Amino acid sequence: MTTSLDLTWLPALRAGLSSGCLHEDPETRERHSRDSAPFSPAGVPAVVVTPETVEQVQHVLRVAHSYGVPVVPQGARTGLAGAANADEGCIVLSLLRMNRILEIDPGNRLVRCEPGVTNRALSDAVAGHGLFFPPDPASWNDCTIGGNIAVGAGGLCCVKYGVTADYVLGLSVVTADGELVRMGRRTVKGVAGYDLTKLFVGSEGTLGVIVEATLSLRPAQPPSLAMLAQFPSATAAGEAVAAIIAAGHVPSALELMDQVTTAAVAALGHPMLTPDASATLIVECDGDDPSAELSAIAELCRTAGALNMAVAADQEQSKQVLDARRLVLPALQRHAATQPGRPTAFIEDVAVPRTRLAEFIDQIAAIAEKHDLYISTVGHAGDGNLHPTVVFDQSDPDAFQRAEQAYDAIMAAGLELGGTITGEHGVGILKREWLRRELDPAALRIQQAIKSLLDPKNILNPGKVLY
Amino acid sequence: MTTSLDLTWLPALRAGLSSGCLHEDPETRERHSRDSAPFSPAGVPAVVVTPETVEQVQHVLRVAHSYGVPVVPQGARTGLAGAANADEGCIVLSLLRMNRILEIDPGNRLVRCEPGVTNRALSDAVAGHGLFFPPDPASWNDCTIGGNIAVGAGGLCCVKYGVTADYVLGLSVVTADGELVRMGRRTVKGVAGYDLTKLFVGSEGTLGVIVEATLSLRPAQPPSLAMLAQFPSATAAGEAVAAIIAAGHVPSALELMDQVTTAAVAALGHPMLTPDASATLIVECDGDDPSAELSAIAELCRTAGALNMAVAADQEQSKQVLDARRLVLPALQRHAATQPGRPTAFIEDVAVPRTRLAEFIDQIAAIAEKHDLYISTVGHAGDGNLHPTVVFDQSDPDAFQRAEQAYDAIMAAGLELGGTITGEHGVGILKREWLRRELDPAALRIQQAIKSLLDPKNILNPGKVLY
Numbered sequence: 062m063t064t065s066l067d068l069t070w071l072p073a074l075r076a077g078l079s080s081g082c083l084h085e086d087p088e089t090r091e092r093h094s095r096d097s098a099p100f101s102p103a104g105v106p107a108v109v110v111t112p113e114t115v116e117q118v119q120h121v122l123r124v125a126h127s128y129g130v131p132v133v134p135q136g137a138r139t140g141l142a143g144a145a146n147a148d149e150g151c152i153v154l155s156l157l158r159m160n161r162i163l164e165i166d167p168g169n170r171l172v173r174c175e176p177g178v179t180n181r182a183l184s185d186a187v188a189g190h191g192l193f194f195p196p197d198p199a200s201w202n203d204c205t206i207g208g209n210i211a212v213g214a215g216g217l218c219c220v221k222y223g224v225t226a227d228y229v230l231g232l233s234v235v236t237a238d239g240e241l242v243r244m245g246r247r248t249v250k251g252v253a254g255y256d257l258t259k260l261f262v263g264s265e266g267t268l269g270v271i272v273e274a275t276l277s278l279r280p281a282q283p284p285s286l287a288m289l290a291q292f293p294s295a296t297a298a299g300e301a302v303a304a305i306i307a308a309g310h311v312p313s314a315l316e317l318m319d320q321v322t323t324a325a326v327a328a329l330g331h332p333m334l335t336p337d338a339s340a341t342l343i344v345e346c347d348g349d350d351p352s353a354e355l356s357a358i359a360e361l362c363r364t365a366g367a368l369n370m371a372v373a374a375d376q377e378q379s380k381q382v383l384d385a386r387r388l389v390l391p392a393l394q395r396h397a398a399t400q401p402g403r404p405t406a407f408i409e410d411v412a413v414p415r416t417r418l419a420e421f422i423d424q425i426a427a428i429a430e431k432h433d434l435y436i437s438t439v440g441h442a443g444d445g446n447l448h449p450t451v452v453f454d455q456s457d458p459d460a461f462q463r464a465e466q467a468y469d470a471i472m473a474a475g476l477e478l479g480g481t482i483t484g485e486h487g488v489g490i491l492k493r494e495w496l497r498r499e500l501d502p503a504a505l506r507i508q509q510a511i512k513s514l515l516d517p518k519n520i521l522n523p524g525k526v527l528y
Numbered sequence: 529m530t531t532s533l534d535l536t537w538l539p540a541l542r543a544g545l546s547s548g549c550l551h552e553d554p555e556t557r558e559r560h561s562r563d564s565a566p567f568s569p570a571g572v573p574a575v576v577v578t579p580e581t582v583e584q585v586q587h588v589l590r591v592a593h594s595y596g597v598p599v600v601p602q603g604a605r606t607g608l609a610g611a612a613n614a615d616e617g618c619i620v621l622s623l624l625r626m627n628r629i630l631e632i633d634p635g636n637r638l639v640r641c642e643p644g645v646t647n648r649a650l651s652d653a654v655a656g657h658g659l660f661f662p663p664d665p666a667s668w669n670d671c672t673i674g675g676n677i678a679v680g681a682g683g684l685c686c687v688k689y690g691v692t693a694d695y696v697l698g699l700s701v702v703t704a705d706g707e708l709v710r711m712g713r714r715t716v717k718g719v720a721g722y723d724l725t726k727l728f729v730g731s732e733g734t735l736g737v738i739v740e741a742t743l744s745l746r747p748a749q750p751p752s753l754a755m756l757a758q759f760p761s762a763t764a765a766g767e768a769v770a771a772i773i774a775a776g777h778v779p780s781a782l783e784l785m786d787q788v789t790t791a792a793v794a795a796l797g798h799p800m801l802t803p804d805a806s807a808t809l810i811v812e813c814d815g816d817d818p819s820a821e822l823s824a825i826a827e828l829c830r831t832a833g834a835l836n837m838a839v840a841a842d843q844e845q846s847k848q849v850l851d852a853r854r855l856v857l858p859a860l861q862r863h864a865a866t867q868p869g870r871p872t873a874f875i876e877d878v879a880v881p882r883t884r885l886a887e888f889i890d891q892i893a894a895i896a897e898k899h900d901l902y903i904s905t906v907g908h909a910g911d912g913n914l915h916p917t918v919v920f921d922q923s924d925p926d927a928f929q930r931a932e933q934a935y936d937a938i939m940a941a942g943l944e945l946g947g948t949i950t951g952e953h954g955v956g957i958l959k960r961e962w963l964r965r966e967l968d969p970a971a972l973r974i975q976q977a978i979k980s981l982l983d984p985k986n987i988l989n990p991g992k993v994l995y
Contacts, residue, residue, distance in 0.1 A: 168774065191776060243968040248881055249687075249912060252953075252955075253955060256693070256726050259723050262723065309658060311747065349816035415635060415716065445717075479714050481719075488720060500720065503708070503710075507709065514978070526721060
């Protein structure tokens with residue numbers, strides 16, 4: 062297909078890049094065609110550029126703007142909504158080589174870095190100064206800070222410490238026409254002008270390319286302890302969550318696994334789990350006295366009808382409790398491996414008001430039954446943010462169709478409960494249609510107008526988020 | 529002056545409002561001409577509208593848009609940057625009567641309210657449900673939530689709990705042409721589309737009129753204890769602040785008073801203060817064991833060279849410690865009362881990176897000396913956010929000029945130290961010129977373009993923030 066593409070812009074692009082930054086070979090181009098989302102269309106880029114400097118990013122945008130070539134920014138491509146999927150014949154701008162940590166300032170609890178540094182590398186580097194960057198998406202080992210900011214990533218400890226947006230103080234962004242714009246600040250507080258920084262957080266590369274970030278940090282996370290409790294129904298688990306919140310506790314993680322997930326993890330041999338419980342809660346506390354806090358929470362779980370509990374008394378037991386949560390993905394992979402055809406797992410991301418959690422879980426179970434699908438639901442109960450995961454045989458057209466129908470039904474149920482179509486994975490291509498159903502039409506029009514204002518030629522990750 | 533105004537729009541405005549909402553008498557108009565900022569020009573509005581419904585706000589905007597009449601939204605007019613100052617002949621839209629709390633949802637820790645509810649009324653109402661709305665500007669008794677959001681207000685406990693922006697989940701806004709737009713969400717997490725909500729926070733009524741807000745809340749603040757420590761130099765106090773932060777403490781207040789402020793409060797007879805200390809730190813902790821935390825912090829203050837300390841052992845002593853901070857304004861008022869002419873206090877608001885605090889204080893003292901002025905500096909040391917306050921005789925043209933020169937010098941010094949021209953008071957009219965000096969010109973252009981996009985006729989609080 063690429064032979065028919067207009068590549069008149071390629072000489073101009075080449076002129077400003079060293080050869081090591083510009084990749085035209087089919088294998089590299091193919092490898093950069095998509096992120097980790099299923100169900101979403103992707104093309105093959107005409108070229109992949111791996112810049113090492115801001116000037117190179119500016120050059121790419123200037124050429125792209127001048128010739129009207131789409132530019133798709135990419136990080137580690139761990140995203141789950143297709144936001145980093147290439148357009149056929151586009152320029153993929155992979156920022157992985159811009160991975161320097163430029164400054165760690167312990168006195169002001171901040172770090173300044175390039176977008177390609179991984180969440181893990183950043184976390185490790187600041188840990189050396191007794192500091193902590195809380196957002197901890199499941200892909201934290203590989204995903205980049207630029208990607209985290211672009212998508213507004215979350216994680217387990219967000220229930221206590223907030224999401225990526227809460228930690229972005231300032232950004233440097235290259236706009237659609239190649240201009241470098243610095244926004245935000247280095248101070249803890251500041252209200253000078255409109256908050257452009259937060260407008261770019263979560264904009265998924267559609268408004269500009271993030272080339273530098275100034276992030277605030279917290280003191281190192283104190284030692285934590287964890288417990289788990291199992292319940293005879295999602296409702297009982299939801300009541301426990303409500304009671305924990307109502308009592309004013311702020312756990313550092315408050316995770317829920319439904320019956321399917323519980324059974325899958327128990328099948329891996331986790332010693333603390335009763336496989337047929339309808340729901341499992343995992344609670345981690347890192348306050349001054351986590352043991353006392355867990356005792357109080359255990360009492361609330363008991364009142365809510367917990368069948369069994371395991372409250373860690375030391376770090377080793379705590380690790381064992383938290384392993385139940387960590388084993389979810391391996392457990393689903395093992396389940397998938399036993400299935401016929403080409404099984405795949407499709408991870409959803411819907412958030413509902415915390416008080417509607419149990420209802421939502423029961424509705425998802427009903428959707429699974431109706432569409433004859435295996436759906437494992439796990440998520441951040443403290444945030445009301447669930448990840449129903451459909452495991453199905455993608456080589457079976459009927460299963461594929463049922464999975465899509467279930468996906469639609471889950472999203473509709475989430476909105477009906479007062480929720481949002483995405484808590485932390487973003488919109489990308491996957492949820493563009495659903496974004497229109499969630500947003501007030503007037504708000505959607507303003508979003509589209511802002512996109513047109515900042516990217517009048519629609520070259521920045523076109524068709525993502527809005528279309 | 530108003531006689532020469534074009535009032536052709538008045539019949540159209542009247543047509544959609546009950547008479548109790550529309551005020552044309554000179555006294556009411558005069559009373560709504562300005563907020564609490566000095567140094568900033570203000571006109572007299574042609575009318576004051578006090579709507580009780582969203583529909584009335586929409587009506588006002590539709591008429592104003594159609595005829596091109598400026599609309600200046602106002603809350604309690606406690607602002608300190610002139611953001612609520614009227615334009616000559618404008619429509620003032622006072623939102624004080626839209627003051628209903630629409631919903632308190634303890635299970636989801638959120639509140640939904642109209643813009644005219646006061647910070648105090650909201651705080652009291654949610655306290656009844658064991659909940660806490662942290663932003664606590666000095667004017668919290670009178671200022672409105674709509675004003676807090678419009679300006680991005682802060683306060684004392686922001687050092688631990690964050691600023692207003694951190695608590696705004698969703699907004700309903702009436703745009704320049706009278707359309708109602710709902711943005712944001714009710715869930716804890718959410719990344720569906722661009723974050724319009726945060727764009728409107730801090731936009732000071734220049735992008736739309738806030739008519740409803742959904743705010744997140746925290747569990748009730750736990751009991752706290754406070755201490756104070758006095759130092760022989762601002763540098764020593766700055767070192768204590770740095771040591772407290774470096775040790776990972778997160779106090780619920782970390783306030784600093786310079787030598788002038790210390791002397792003024794001591795002159796009111798506060799028993800714990802040595803009047804000639806160069807700096808006083810006040811630290812409040814509300815963790816699980818505030819007493820232990822204060823002991824650790826006291827040790828750090830001692831190492832930094834504290835001359836004397838008072839560490840509260842109970843609530844009564846704690847209150848006495850915190851009184852030192854509360855007495856700052858009365859102390860300055862008393863000082864002003866002893867001065868000749870028409871003395872006034874001009875409260876500044878600059879934030880610098882926390883580590884530059886001591887330098888900034890010393891520079892402010894030098895500026896006071898150079899311009900022969902009384903400048904008392906107090907502020908949120910934990911945030912690097914200081915409020916230098918110039919007390920001067922406004923009837924003395926020379927003093928007035930020196931105060932203006934000092935104001936400029938303080939702002940320049942703050943920017944030079946890597947700071948921002950406003951930590952929590954906003955830009956209004958007062959700092960428009962300085963906003964241009966702080967912002968990257970490319971970021972300023974984007975801000976101007978967003979303003980033009982959302983308010984093409986420039987009727988929404990024209991000339992505020994940007995011009």
